Amino acid sequence: MQTYDAIVVGVGSMGGAAANELAGRGLSVLGLETFWPGHDQGSAHGGSRIVRQAYFEGPAYVPLLQRAYEGWHRLEEESGRQLATWCGGIYIGDPGSHVFTGSRHSAELNGLDHEVLDAAQIRARFPSMSPPDHAMGVYEANAGFVHPEDTTRANAEVARRKGAEIRYGEPVTHWSDTAGGGVEVVTSQGTYGADRLVLTPGAWAPQLLVESGFPIVVERQVFYWFTPDFTTAVPYERYAAPEHPVYVEETDGNGEVYGFPMSDGPDGGLKLGFFRKGSPTTPQRVERTVHQHEVEDMRARATQLFPHLTGPLVRARTCLYSTTPDQDFIIGALPQSPQVVIACGFSGHGFKFVPVVGEILADLAVDGATRHDVSLFALDRPVLRAPEGGAA
Structure with a gap:
């Protein structure tokens, strides 16, 4: 049986970053992935993911995001790939809304550069958008988007250069503790041993971590690319980076949407989606077909913010969210198996943290602790505990 210092199960976004970090610290690393590099079966695909720091989900996330930004720049240098586009971001809502406030x-709490804009200022600066008159926005120049498929490939490539062994097309069937305090991992092709195990299973977490009973709901989400009507006074350039920012918007309770500038040319479409409008599923039975009523629902909502987004649908794709009850992540060592570190439940907003999560996982696997504040993600927080008399 081949043995390693550490095995990483799931070499997607988080697992690839962990393998990169562990190999960079001199450990012998095996990464095991069911699918192919940059695959489209989970959560890390679709061409773009927002990165931002004025984080309405909570100010405690901001120091982690600041460290993640350092990691994005470092990964670009190490891989030779351009992963990020810095086009700014705007977060629009009612004056008392969670998105805006x-x-x-x-x-303000973290001293980030930002501007507060009213609706008229938003419309003047970004003519593709037409929020209602009472809307307010926070504009952050230090925001943009990253390419998820290239990110997962970059981390795996850099990890391999640092000595890691990455095996694709090799699903893990089960793992177990060993008498010596290590782990044994069984796949479709063999059995491996290691001192430490990092589990980053994405939407497969409820199956791979079934004994932990974490109340993770896997949700089917859809994102869309619609074509603007360029015969209006708003030309393509005003929809594209660097003139067009990433955005999050919800006003008058109309449902939070998020999206990106056009990045694939005039025929590529403007990408956007509902942030919280998913349906429970599993990775095995997810409906990959996007239906016409879903397209019509998205277009009706999209044109509330983008009145000229009336051209043809270019394409639509599904992805998977793995959502916790409080929408905070799950990161830490398993109490019953402290040599096993997990990261899952990223609840649809985890990708921007990829570099710092890789660092945290390596810290926990090697040292059993990390300098980063991960108290938000504790495995024993009340919302993750099973109720008395039953499983979570």
């Missing part, structure tokens, strides 16, 4: 609070 939370973004402003995080920016």
Whole structure:
């Protein structure tokens, strides 16, 4: 049986970053992945993911995001790939909304450069958008998007250069503790041993961590690319980076949407989606077909913010969220198996943290502790505990 210092199960976004970090610290590393590099079966695909720091989800996330930004730049240097596009970001809502007030609070509390814009200022600066008159926005220049498929490939490539062994097309069937305090991992092709195990299973977490009973709901989400009507006064360039920012918007309770500038040319479409409008599923039975009623629902909502987004649908794709009850992540060592570190439940907003999560996982696997504040992600927090008399 081949043995390693550490085995990483799931070499997607988080697992690839962990393998990169562990190999960089001189450990012998095996990464095991069911699918192919940059695959589209989970959560890390679709061409773009937002990165931002004025974080309405909570100011406690901001120091982690600041460290993640350092990691994005470092990964670009190490891989030779351009992963990020810095086009700015705007977060629009009612004056008392969570999107607006939370973004402003995080920016002010953490000393982030930002501007507060009213609806008229938003429309003047970004003519593709037409928020209602009472809307307010927080604009952050230090925001943009990263390419998820290239990110997962970059981490795996750099990890391999540092000595890691990465095996694709090799699903893990089960793992177990060993008498000596290590682990044994069984796959479709063999059995491996290691002192430490890092589990980053994404939407497969409920199956791979069934004994832990974490209340993770896997949700089917859809994102869309619609074509603007360029016969209006708003040309393609005003929809594309660097003139067009990433965005999050919800006003008058119309449902939070997020999206990106056009990045694939005039025929590529403007990408956007609902943030919280998923349906429970599993990776095995997820419906990959996007239906016409879903397209019509998205277009009706999209044109509330983008009145000229009336051209043809270019394409639509599904992805998977793995959502916890409080929408905070799950990161830590398993109490019953402290040599096993897990990261899952990223609840649809984890990708921007990829570099720092890789660092945290390596810290926990090697040292049993990390300098980063991960108290938000504790495995024993109340919302993750099973109720008395039953499983979570």
